[in-house]
Structure formats: C-alpha cells, structure tokens
Amino acid sequence: MARRQARAAGGGRWLPWLGLALLPLAVPPAAAPGGCPSACYCVATPELVTCRYERLEEPPRELPAAVHNLSIAGSNLSILPRAAFAARPLRDLRLLRLRHDNIHTIEDMALQGLPALRTLDLSHNPLLSVAAGAFAGVPLLRTLQLNQALLAAPLEEQLALAMQNLTLRRLELAGNALQALPASLLPPGLEELDLRNNSLQRLAAAELRSLEAPELRGLRLNLGANPLSCDCALRPFLAWLRSAGSRVLDARSLRCAGPPARRGAVLLRLRPEELVCAASEGGEPGQLETASYVFFGIVLALIGIVFLMVLYLNRRGIKRWLHNLREACRDQMEGYHYRYEQDADPRCASAVGTPGL
Numbered sequence: 585m586a587r588r589q590a591r592a593a594g595g596g597r598w599l600p601w602l603g604l605a606l607l608p609l610a611v612p613p614a615a616a617p618g619g620c621p622s623a624c625y626c627v628a629t630p631e632l633v634t635c636r637y638e639r640l641e642e643p644p645r646e647l648p649a650a651v652h653n654l655s656i657a658g659s660n661l662s663i664l665p666r667a668a669f670a671a672r673p674l675r676d677l678r679l680l681r682l683r684h685d686n687i688h689t690i691e692d693m694a695l696q697g698l699p700a701l702r703t704l705d706l707s708h709n710p711l712l713s714v715a716a717g718a719f720a721g722v723p724l725l726r727t728l729q730l731n732q733a734l735l736a737a738p739l740e741e742q743l744a745l746a747m748q749n750l751t752l753r754r755l756e757l758a759g760n761a762l763q764a765l766p767a768s769l770l771p772p773g774l775e776e777l778d779l780r781n782n783s784l785q786r787l788a789a790a791e792l793r794s795l796e797a798p799e800l801r802g803l804r805l806n807l808g809a810n811p812l813s814c815d816c817a818l819r820p821f822l823a824w825l826r827s828a829g830s831r832v833l834d835a836r837s838l839r840c841a842g843p844p845a846r847r848g849a850v851l852l853r854l855r856p857e858e859l860v861c862a863a864s865e866g867g868e869p870g871q872l873e874t875a876s877y878v879f880f881g882i883v884l885a886l887i888g889i890v891f892l893m894v895l896y897l898n899r900r901g902i903k904r905w906l907h908n909l910r911e912a913c914r915d916q917m918e919g920y921h922y923r924y925e926q927d928a929d930p931r932c933a934s935a936v937g938t939p940g941l
Contacts, residue, residue: 621635622646638659640656643656645672649674649676651677652678654681655681657682664690664695665691666694667696669696669697675699677701678701680703683706688710689714696720699721699724700724701724701725702724702726704722706728707733710733710735711736713739714746715746727753728747730743730760733760735759740768741768744768747771753776754778755774758779762784765787767794772800774800776803777803778805778806779805780808780810780834781810782809785813792821792824803831804830804831804832807834807835808834812838812840813842815842815843815859816859816860817861825852835851836850
C-alpha cells in the first residue's frame with residue numbers, strides 16, 4: 585500500500601511539466617503575415633496557392649511571399665492592369681495559371697513584380713486586347729499557354745508586338761480555329777509549338793519554308809485534331825512530313841478529314857499520286873474531271889449512233905437522192921461538153937468571122 589502511494593506521488597510530480605509541454609499544442613498559432621488568402625487554399629505549403637471559382641475581380645493581395653505556383657480559375661478578373669500582382673512582391677513565383685477568368689484586356693507591365701516567372705497560362709480567356717508591353721518585366725518567361733484564348737478577336741499582330749522581346753521555348757495555341765501557321769508568333773529559338781484542334785487543312789509550301797529557317801530548325805510541332813484535306817495541295821506537306829517526321833510529335837496519328845473518299849485515312853500511309861484535286865479547286869484533273877470526260881464521250885457516242893440509225897432507215901431515199909444528184913451533174917457536164925465542142929468547131933468559127941458571106 586505504501587509503495588502504491590509513493591508511485592502515485594511520484595507520478596503527480598510530472599503532471600505540471602506535462603501540461604506545460606502540451607500547452608503550445610492546445611493554443612492555435614497566430615496567422616503569420618502573408619499567409620494563405622481567405623478566398624483560396626494552400627496545398628501542403630504556402631508555395632502552392634489555388635483560388636477556384638471565387639468570383640475574384642482582382643488578384644488576391646494577401647499572397648504568401650514564398651509562393652511558387654499560383655492558380656486562379658473561374659474568376660472575373662476581366663482586366664489585368666499595370667502591376668496586377670505587385671501588391672506584395674512575389675519574387676519566387678514561377679508558374680501563374682489564369683484559366684477561365686474572363687480576362688479580355690492585358691495592359692502594359694501587367695506582370696511587373698514577377699521576375700522569376702517562367703510559365704504563364706492564359707488559356708480559355710476571351711482576349712480582346714493585348715498591349716505591346718503586356719509581357720514586359722518577365723525576362724525568364726519560357727512557356728506561354730494561349731489555348732482557346734484567341735477566338736474572340738484576331739490578335740496575331742498585337743501578340744507579335746507583345747512577344748517580340750521574349751525568349752520563349754514553348755507556345756501553346758490549341759483550339760483557336762487557326763487556318764494557317766501563325767508565322768509572326770514564332771520567335772527565334774522556339775522549341776515546341778502546340779497547334780492541335782485548330783482549323784488547319786494543310787501547311788502550305790511557304791509555311792514549310794518558314795519552318796526551315798535557321799532560327800526555327802529545332803522547332804517541334806503538335807498538329808493533331810486538325811481537319812487535314814488530303815488533296816493534291818497536301819503533297820508538299822506530306823513530302824516534308826516524311827523527310828522531317830521527327831519534328832511533328834504526333835505525325836503517326838494524323839488522319840484525313842476530307843475528301844470523303846480519304847476520310848479517316850492515316851496520312852503517312854498515303855502515296856502522293858493518291859492525293860488528287862478536282863478542276864474546280866484549281867488543281868490537276870481529278871476523279872470528277874475524268875468522270876465528266878467519260879460522260880461527254882458517252883454522249884458523243886450516242887449522237888453518232890443516232891446519226892447512223894437515221895442514215896440506215898433512210899438509205900433508199902438517200903440512194904435515190906444521190907442518183908438524182910448524179911444524173912443532174914451528168915446533164916450539166918454534157919451541156920458544158922456540147923458547148924465546148926461547138927466553140928471549138930472551125931466551121932462555126934469561120935462562119936462567125938465572115939458574116940457577109
């Protein structure tokens with residue numbers, strides 16, 4: 585009994601110290617300045633901040649200074665003004681995703697204060713205006729994603745001015761209904777261009793020559809999900825694709841969208857002579873023109889047969905007509921012969937010469 589009381593007394597000595605040790609865990613820590621914004625949530629650490637469908641009208645101001653990746657999606661930012669993210673210096677921000685944020689205008693120096701930014705995603709925004717200095721202040725930007733962002737207005741010239749001082753390595757332009765290669769948007773040194781899900785029917789010879797420029801020889805393309813028209817105009821692209829197939833990352837999956845006879849065919853399995861054009865398309869004579877020639881020949885053959893049948897059915901009348909024509913010609917010739925003999929007779933000639941006798 586005495587031993588039990590001694591043990592209880594010994595254990596009681598440690599209780600105050602144990603309470604002091606657990607006290608910091610019971611009291612919630614004070615929010616550090618620059619913590620996770622109230623309208624967003626931070627994954628694992630404040631270095632990854634995601635703000636989704638919070639209907640923000642401007643970027644959150646209470647961002648952690650150490651954030652590396654920032655994603656704002658489903659908001660209503662509308663306009664990115666000058667220094668839109670400079671309320672708190674974000675010197676370590678490397679990736680900025682602004683998807684589905686209804687952004688239509690990007691003003692000059694909108695990204696000022698993000699010196700370490702390497703990837704900018706503006707996909708799924710109805711861009712209408714991009715200032716010439718929109719991307720100034722981000723010298724390390726290497727990846728620009730503009731998927732389904734150029735559908736609201738033609739922005740090729742504006743983007744060309746805004747991108748002229750960038751050193752991009754990857755450019756994504758998928759889903760923008762582009763009908764031609766945007767040559768003005770290809771800065772020197774570009775390594776990867778995503779043109780999937782556009783409206784490209786082919787790459788013309790002039791566009792292929794631009795891809796062979798020394799500053800773009802390392803460029804690789806993605807061209808899947810484009811409505812390629814497998815006619816005679818596609819022959820230069822097919823020849824280029826076979827000689828430089830490694831430059832098109834999805835070359836083996838490219839398929840024809842037209843004409844109907846070639847729909848679904850694997851492009852690399854076609855032979856050049858199989859790519860034909862109709863005359864109405866300004867190409868070489870194709871199947872349609874050949875069919876028209878065959879039809880024309882059949883019509884002429886039918887006309888010839890009808891003519892021969894008419895001749896056969898009227899052979900007696902034609903024979904009679906030919907006989908009458910021959911008799912008429914014979915009578916005419918005999919009349920000419922008689923008059924010639926009369927004129928050549930010397931007696932008639934002397935009679936004519938001496939009318940008084």
